[in-house]
Amino acid sequence: MEDFSEYVGLSRPTVSKYFNDPGSVRRKTRERIEAAIKDSGFRPNIFAVNLNRRRTNILGIIVPNSTDPFYMALTRRVELIANEAGFLAFVLSSDGNPQIEERAIETFKSMNVAGAIIAPLGAQSHHEKLLSLGASIPLIYVDSPLNETSPFVGTNNRQSFHLIVDYLCRSGEPPCYLGMPPVNTNATTRELAYVEAMQRLKMEPVVLPIEKVETWDFEKFGYDEMLKFLKNGKKLPTNTVLCANDRVAFGAISAAYHAGLKIGRDADCDLRIAGHDDHPLSRYACPPITTVAQNYNEIGRLAMALLMHKLGESSHATAPLPAGERILLNAEIMLRESA
Structure with a gap:
């Protein structure tokens, strides 16, 4: 960033301001920076930038199995909403393994994520690790709650x-x-x-x-x-x-x-x-x-709405959020030939 600031002939705070919000700088300044980006090919390292922020624009997602169609549909919904809200969703799978889940938690800590949506392993989860992570950033649980008080969106x-x-x-x-x-x-x-x-x-x-x-x-x-x-x-x-x-x-x-x-x-x-x-x-x-x-799309939407609310980003909500931090959705019966 220092090298690019010198290259474009502007102060680093001005260049940083542009990368945080291009619309926050004057049009001539923005055009000057964008021309320099095109000429130099410079791109800021998103992970380095986020490590230096008090709050990042990275969200974490942990699921037990990334290939299961239920979790695929859920994470796809969450990723789309996150992207629209200006966040990058980073998905990790615990693969049903508590050691891998623990590693995913530590990875999110090192990435300084702003918040996370987690489908926990439950009985096998490292509760202390998740509680520790939840003490520093907002966590929303889906599919099954970690305990009786954890913020949760799922089926009734x-x-x-x-x-x-x-x-x-x-x-x-x-x-x-x-x-x-x-x-x-x-x-x-x-x-x-x-x-x-x-x-x-x-x-x-x-x-x-x-x-x-x-x-x-x-x-x-x-x-x-x-x-x-x-x-x-x-x-x-x-x-x-x-x-x-x-x-x-x-x-x-x-x-x-x-x-x-x-x-x-x-x-x-x-x-x-x-x-x-x-x-x-x-x-x-x-x-x-x-x-x-189960309504995967609505679980994903409400989980993101609850997370955005906790992050102070309620303006990104697409519909009113139900009261409380434990949201249970009613299911619909699907009659088919097996019964």
Whole structure:
């Protein structure tokens, strides 16, 4: 920057002012700087510039799996909003590994990010590291909260499970429940939501016993667990299975297929299987999965709106922000052939 200031024949504060906000300098000065940029090819190092600022224009995003369509859709929404607000969104994946999540946290600290949106690993997360980061910059959690007080935007599991359980009970045998690995708080909250929904309908909840393994390979988990219940001609307590999420349902449907069962809601079908989340690929499963839809776009928008509010950038909000720092969105049922 010193060399470029000398090259263009202006003071460094003037040049810095231009790079922070081109419209803040006079037109002739701006034209002079832009001509010098074109001639010299100079570009400021964005990371060096941000390290020297009291507050940067970099936002961090941590997700458990960058290739999962749910997180891809969520981060795409966040990146678009960040860009429109003049921020650079930097996405890191923890790959379901607490050590990699910790490294991502340390990376964001070293980058001096202004704030971050995090889908935590939950039970495996380094809570102290995240709490320490949250003490210095605003953090918004999505998908599952870190604890009961952390700022969070996600789906109202009580509403969504009541919706799907009510439909399954009205349309056939009441569902038993196939849970998910205990990798984040969704494992507990969704099981409790299923039990509560069944009890509200005066039905006996049936939670299938599962292996307590901490794995993010939900499809394999659903396949292995369902196969345990179906092998050797065993019968499930009911012919309807509600899975904790669609990825578990993918595996459960595959296991049922290999056990020779026909999945669906027709009279000649052996088993109904439903899910939760409306994973982008659930409509293309065989058969397409009946599920409840999380609104990825709205989760992303509200998470960014809450983060912008905490950063004092509320002018970038596209709609009024709900009160409080824990925003739960209602889900919509998606009726398809699997149940």
